[in-house]
Amino acid sequence: MTAQMKWFWYASPQTFFPLAGVLARWCGAAAAVLCAVGLYIGLFVAPTDAQQGDAYRIIFIHVPAAWMSMFLYVLMAFWAAAGLAFNTRLSHMMASALAPTGALFTFIALWTGSFWGKPTWGTWWVWDARLTSELILLFLYFGFMALQAAIDDPRRADKAGALLALVGVVNVPIIYFSVVWGYTMNKGASVSLTKAPSMAATMLAGMLIMTFGFWFYGIAAVLLRARCIMLEREHASDWAGRYAKGIA
Amino acid sequence: MNWGSWQNFLAMGGYAVYVWGSYVVTFVLIVAELLVLARRKRNAVELIR
Numbered sequence: 001m002t003a004q005m006k007w008f009w010y011a012s013p014q015t016f017f018p019l020a021g022v023l024a025r026w027c028g029a030a031a032a033v034l035c036a037v038g039l040y041i042g043l044f045v046a047p048t049d050a051q052q053g054d055a056y057r058i059i060f061i062h063v064p065a066a067w068m069s070m071f072l073y074v075l076m077a078f079w080a081a082a083g084l085a086f087n088t089r090l091s092h093m094m095a096s097a098l099a100p101t102g103a104l105f106t107f108i109a110l111w112t113g114s115f116w117g118k119p120t121w122g123t124w125w126v127w128d129a130r131l132t133s134e135l136i137l138l139f140l141y142f143g144f145m146a147l148q149a150a151i152d153d154p155r156r157a158d159k160a161g162a163l164l165a166l167v168g169v170v171n172v173p174i175i176y177f178s179v180v181w182g183y184t185m186n187k188g189a190s191v192s193l194t195k196a197p198s199m200a201a202t203m204l205a206g207m208l209i210m211t212f213g214f215w216f217y218g219i220a221a222v223l224l225r226a227r228c229i230m231l232e233r234e235h236a237s238d239w240a241g242r243y244a245k246g247i248a
Numbered sequence: 249m250n251w252g253s254w255q256n257f258l259a260m261g262g263y264a265v266y267v268w269g270s271y272v273v274t275f276v277l278i279v280a281e282l283l284v285l286a287r288r289k290r291n292a293v294e295l296i297r
Binding site: 043044047048053054055057058061062065100101104107108111112115116118119217221224225227228231232235240241243244245247 | 250251257260261262263265266267269270271273274277278281282285288289292293295296297
């Protein structure tokens with residue numbers, strides 16, 4: 001079997017379904033371990049920040065969630081593009097499976113950002129480039145889900161959703177670069193990673209471990225949802241019937 | 249360890265509302281997503297049977 005054929009072999013829901021189940025289990029376990037370690041470092045090992053006190057500890061969920069919100073959108077747009085280009089069922093299913101988890105992380109990023117902004121900047125919300133474009137990202141996820149839910153024919157729903165996902169991807173670099181501008185604007189309020197070397201190391205370690213934990217959680221949740229979508233869409237197929245009987 | 253007591257830990261240096269308001273909502277949402285996924289899977293299997 002050539003590499004290309006192997007790729008398309010896994011592009012069939014029937015063969016991907018059991019693989020997704022195994023991957024979801026391992027990723028879920030990795031997420032649990034990483035988040036436990038990350039939270040321990042973030043809440044118990046990392047010292048209080050000199051400028052922000054303990055309010056900065058929101059960083060350990062805020063930054064990983066914000067990264068995930070953008071990363072999952074790019075992945076969704078990638079699968080949408082692959083679905084349009086190759087007309088593979090599984091690609092569209094993956095795009096659909098990514099949207100709710102992406103929306104979840106976007107909401108968490110906005111919520112925790114608001115709860116961090118209040119004590120550090122004195123306001124829950126400002127209409128600056130970063131916050132506004134992240135809010136638009138949430139509406140793009142909701143729009144994708146609403147559009148797909150509104151169209152009865154799955155193939156047309158897939159195509160319409162894929163187009164929306166692709167058009168919306170221009171928003172991601174806007175968020176990303178507004179973060180860079182945002183940090184220069186709010187230099188005084190951001191966490192200083194250069195203050196004391198030992199402090200920077202534990203803060204950074206906690207944040208990175210939480211990021212990997214959120215990654216593995218995101219992959220696990222998306223794969224579990226992809227499995228649901230595969231079962232729902234292929235409910236009349238032999239393999240789905242065998243699976244449903246097998247776990248009775 | 250830099251808290252001394254559980255009271256200090258829960259107080260989060262006076263930022264308890266903000267820190268726990270972030271952590272608890274995140275935790276609840278993630279648990280909710282997993283419950284929704286488990287129910288969706290059950291319903292899909294029911295539908296096939």
